[in-house]
Amino acid sequence: MSTFLVIVNIVIMLLLISVLFYMQRKHVSFSKRVFTALGIGIVFGLILQFIYGPTSNVIVHSVDWFNIAGYGYVKLLQMIVMPLVFISILVAFIKTKLSKNAGKVGGLVIGTLLVTTAIAAAIGIASALSFHLQGIELHKGDAETLQLQTVNQKLDSIQNMTAPQKILELLPGNPFLDFTGARPTSTIAVVIFSVIIGIAFLGVKRKSPEQAELFAKIVDSLYAIVMRVVTLVLRLTPYGILALMTKIGATSDLNAIWKLGKFVVASYIALIVMFIIHLLILSLSGLSPLTYVKKALPVLTFAFTSRTSAGTLPLNVSTQTKEFGVPEGIANFAGSFGLSIGQNGCAGIYPAMLAVMVAPSAGIDPLSPSFILTLIVVVALSSLGVAGVGGGATFAALIVLSTMNLPVAIVGLLVSIEPLIDMGRTALNVSGSMTAGLLTSKVTKELDTTVYSSQASSQQQLEA
Incomplete structure (x- = not known):
């Protein structure tokens, strides 16, 4: 009987996918298809949970098949992340403008990420x-106990490491x-490796222009292929x-x-509140926050549903340009460094909130100005190298809590709502x-404000 019910659920999923495909054939905008998929997925998932229960065999086996479309899509995005990071940064160095101010651009991007992470930490402290x-106040059940064991294993790998x-x-040792x-830290290591290759290219360009030109053509060709794959x-975004979302709706506790x-x-x-700070920063730089929300929403929606900053990188870079x-x-x-440096949510707000929550148990007054200032600095500096995939927040929290000599067990007590x-x-x-x-482009006066203000969406290219 359960096998029959699983087949019924799979058929319904296929019908929903066919609806999205029909919308694509009718040239419904990419954004509308994404939000339609979001809404349908939530409703379908909650219906499944209401009928069968989140832990039933029917749900488990149905979701297992749904994952072919869901996590299959995420895997395809992850497949392209490292090649895209590597080749994109090389292309950035080959572009004449960036070759002249690569240091300034990199400094502005990293500086913005670290400063906003420090602000995010302050907001997390205030919220907690x-x-x-x-x-x-947190409850420890079987799932939490199992997660605590995992947390302790991760802690062992970083606890004895000095700054x-x-x-x-x-x-990038290898x-x-x-x-x-x-x-x-693999992503940031690839970024650093790419920058080193880019700097080497600039040196070869000065001494052997012909060899540099050949290398540039090869990189341009590879970039064109990678972007076509992207x-x-x-x-496939709406289907993914x-x-x-169906899985989240069906299995959430x-x-x-x-x-x-x-x-x-x-x-x-x-x-x-931190997202509003982003909008305020853009507004102060002379950019319309409403335009940003409208155009960024499909990207943020996918990031929200997939829980992977790395998997969102292709859509992130495509939307920026x-x-x-924003220049390529x-x-x-910004997209590549943002995967491992200054993640406002995972490496900013989350570890700051946990530190405030456990401070009293360590005999520390969380309202102490010295504690708050130290925590903000530690959070900002610890945000270097946080993995841009699901679980990066746990890694960031472990680094912050261990650096501040605070109990780390709290990380495992939030597994059910993680x-x-x-x-x-x-x-x-x-x-x-x-x-x-955006801010870096604005400061360097390289932002094409005509494109930013345009109401037309270039997401049309994603429609078949």
């Missing part, structure tokens, strides 16, 4: 204090290993979001969310990297 959040050792972990994403994968609702609400208020008018070089720098909060954190991470790209 305002809601009077305390770690002792210089953590910095060394960012460097770039081929880092291309596989084997380490939490376009093909991005066309449909499957991902609604009881746990209700019990820990206070922390969820405090987290999302902090995330929303084609929707906002700056967009690639996916729900991580959705908002990831969307804020991506917004932070796009804000860095």
